[in-house]
Amino acid sequence: MxxxxxxxxxxxxxxxxxxxxxxxxxxxxxxxxxxxxxxxxxxxxxxxxxxxxxxxxxxxxxxxxxxxxxxxxxxxxxxxxxxxxxxxxxxxxxxxxxxxxxxxxxxxxxxxxxxxxxxxxxxxxxxxxxxxxxxxxxxxxxxxxxxxxxxxEEDKCNKKKVLLDYLLRHVRRxxxxxxxxxxxxxxxxxxxxxxxxxxxxxxxxxxxxxxxxxxxxxxxxxxxxxxxxxxxxxxxxxxxxxxxxxxxxxxxxxxxxxxxxxxxxxxxxxxxxxxxxxxxxxxxxxxxxxxxxxAVPTVRPYLLHARNRMVPREVAAAISRKTDVGDWWILYMLGRNMDPIIYREVVAELAKKIETAASNTP
Structure with a gap:
């Protein structure tokens, strides 16, 4: 058998x-x-x-x-x-x-x-x-x-940079x-x-x-x-x-x-x-x-924070506010697959760069 x-x-x-x-x-x-x-x-x-x-x-x-x-x-x-x-x-x-x-x-x-x-x-x-x-x-x-x-550390920094470049280049896609x-x-x-x-x-x-x-x-x-x-x-x-x-x-x-x-x-x-x-x-x-x-975008920051408690709620809120549901889903799934500490660093840097890009946009 x-x-x-x-x-x-x-x-x-x-x-x-x-x-x-x-x-x-x-x-x-x-x-x-x-x-x-x-x-x-x-x-x-x-x-x-x-x-x-x-x-x-x-x-x-x-x-x-x-x-x-x-x-x-x-x-x-x-x-x-x-x-x-x-x-x-x-x-x-x-x-x-x-x-x-x-x-x-x-x-x-x-x-x-x-x-x-x-x-x-x-x-x-x-x-x-x-x-x-x-x-x-x-x-x-x-x-x-x-x-x-x-x-x-060098490999980690290089991979983080490549990942951030990809996410910024393909935001809302x-x-x-x-x-x-x-x-x-x-x-x-x-x-x-x-x-x-x-x-x-x-x-x-x-x-x-x-x-x-x-x-x-x-x-x-x-x-x-x-x-x-x-x-x-x-x-x-x-x-x-x-x-x-x-x-x-x-x-x-x-x-x-x-x-x-x-x-x-x-x-x-x-x-x-x-x-x-x-x-x-x-x-x-x-x-x-x-x-x-x-249908309810306000629940996304809570879910993103619940996925990784090390991600501050204000960072999760900023990310969810500046991205579409598809980008949010990619980040949510990354939280399931990446090391928690590395994920926290990536999300924090991404939030800063998205805010910077949004403020520089006329």
């Missing part, structure tokens, strides 16, 4: 230069690894047993029936979930269909789960790919190794840098909401309320409750197989099919339900937070 999943650890490695937000990384990296891990575990049937095992009558090839029921579909009778197991029905949802096709609930998703999870992982990684392409290594270039405080990143954050929220709707459609409208039903299951009366995990991910289903008899007439064979894979599926998707709800909430709050930063 370690060899199977060990390659995913590279996605979670520590980053020496940060160009994004922690919630952004939770969506792009952690969720991607989580979905890929679930897909690999479900795919590796040797770790979870045979995906389907059907009970067949004499004269029928077991392997053929298993394959047929796996690639077509199996079904349950929803009315049978409310009947007592052992006396009225053999298993939850298993009963005679009496030829009533409209009363059957078919399950065809299980053969697609591993592919869907892999596709979801690609969608979660897409915003990071877009941002890395747009960012182009700008933050790493302007940091120039100043994230390490122990360095030669970083708006698109910030806007592109914030659009990628909004894309994360759109992706999660779209995936919630997609999974609800994938499970025939059963996913949105899945987690809530699981939580309320234990509070319901024993004779009235239906285990939502068994209802959405049944462990035992039925499958109908038709074949020709010796005289050429069509024979119908009912089989009980055990789905061990659904034991893994039900645990996987209850965790994904809670994680996607939590992540959607965090991303929604993050988008609101970005709107506040754009």
């Amino acid at each position: 370690y060899k199977l999943l060990g390659g995913l650890k590279d996605y979670l490695k520590w980053q020496d230069i940060v160009t994004d937000n922690a919630v952004f990384r939770l969506h792009n990296l952690f969720t991607t690894v989580l979905l890929l891990t679930c897909s690999l575990i479900i795919t590796a049937t040797q770790y979870v047993g045979n995906p389907i095992q059907c009970i067949v009558g004499k004269g029928l090839p077991t392997h053929a029936i298993n394959t047929y029921c796996w690639i077509t579909s199996t079904f349950t009778m929803p009315d049978a979930y409310l009947r007592e197991v052992g006396s009225q029905v053999a298993h939850p949802g298993i009963d005679n269909d009496y030829g009533e096709e409209d009363h059957k609930k078919y399950y065809t998703y299980y053969q697609w789960v591993c592919f869907v999870l892999f596709f979801q992982a690609l969608l979660c990684y897409l915003p990071k790919y877009i941002w890395d392409t747009l960012e182009g290594g700008l933050m790493r270039s302007i940091v120039m190794g100043l994230n390490i405080g122990i360095c030669r 970083h708006n698109m840098y910030a806007i592109r990143y914030w659009i990628c954050e909004a894309l994360c929220l759109i992706n999660i909401i779209a995936q919630l709707y997609f999974m609800d459609h994938f499970f025939d409208g059963e996913f949105f309320s899945y987690g809530l039903r699981v939580m309320s299951f234990s509070e319901q009366a024993q004779e009235e409750r239906v285990d939502p995990m068994v209802y959405v991910f049944p462990r035992v289903t039925k499958c109908t197989f038709h074949k020709y008899g010796a005289s050429g007439s069509i024979q119908k064979h009912d089989s009980l099919c055990v789905l061990p894979l659904n034991i893994v599926n039900e645990k996987t998707y209850i965790f994904l339900w809670f994680w996607f709800i939590i992540l959607a909430t965090m991303l929604s709050l993050l988008v609101v937070y970005r709107v506040v930063i754009i």
Whole structure:
């Protein structure tokens, strides 16, 4: 198992230069690894047993029936979930269909789960790919190794001078840098909401309320409750197989099919339900937070000061007042990547030079 999943650890490695937000990384990296891990575990049937095992009558090839029921579909009778197991029905949802096709609930998703999870992982990684392409290594270039405080004084002074020259030369030209990143954050929220709707459609409208039903299951009366995990991910289903008899007439064979894979599926998707709800909430709050930063400029000095307490509030206020939101964002991200003492010196010198330049402007 370690060899199977060990390659995913590279996605979670520590980053020496940060160009994004922690919630952004939770969506792009952690969720991607989580979905890929679930897909690999479900795919590796040797770790979870045979995906389907059907009970067949004499004269029928077991392997053929298993394959047929796996690639077509199996079904349950929803009315049978409310009947007592052992006396009225053999298993939850298993009963005679009496030829009533409209009363059957078919399950065809299980053969697609591993592919869907892999596709979801690609969608979660897409915003990071877009941002890395747009960012182009700008933050790493302007940091120039100043994230390490122990360095030669001469090298430090030269790098500080280059950084200050860059910031002064490109003042009020970083708006698109910030806007592109914030659009990628909004894309994360759109992706999660779209995936919630997609999974609800994938499970025939059963996913949105899945987690809530699981939580309320234990509070319901024993004779009235239906285990939502068994209802959405049944462990035992039925499958109908038709074949020709010796005289050429069509024979119908009912089989009980055990789905061990659904034991893994039900645990996987209850965790994904809670994680996607939590992540959607965090991303929604993050988008609101970005709107506040754009719409209320007075909060920027407080955030810049909070990023590095060694930067005086009056310096943070002067910087925020004389620069656009894109320049402010560049300075804010520099505070996350540079040595705190070096960062304080850079911001103080930048504030003086911007004030001087503004006073010399007629």
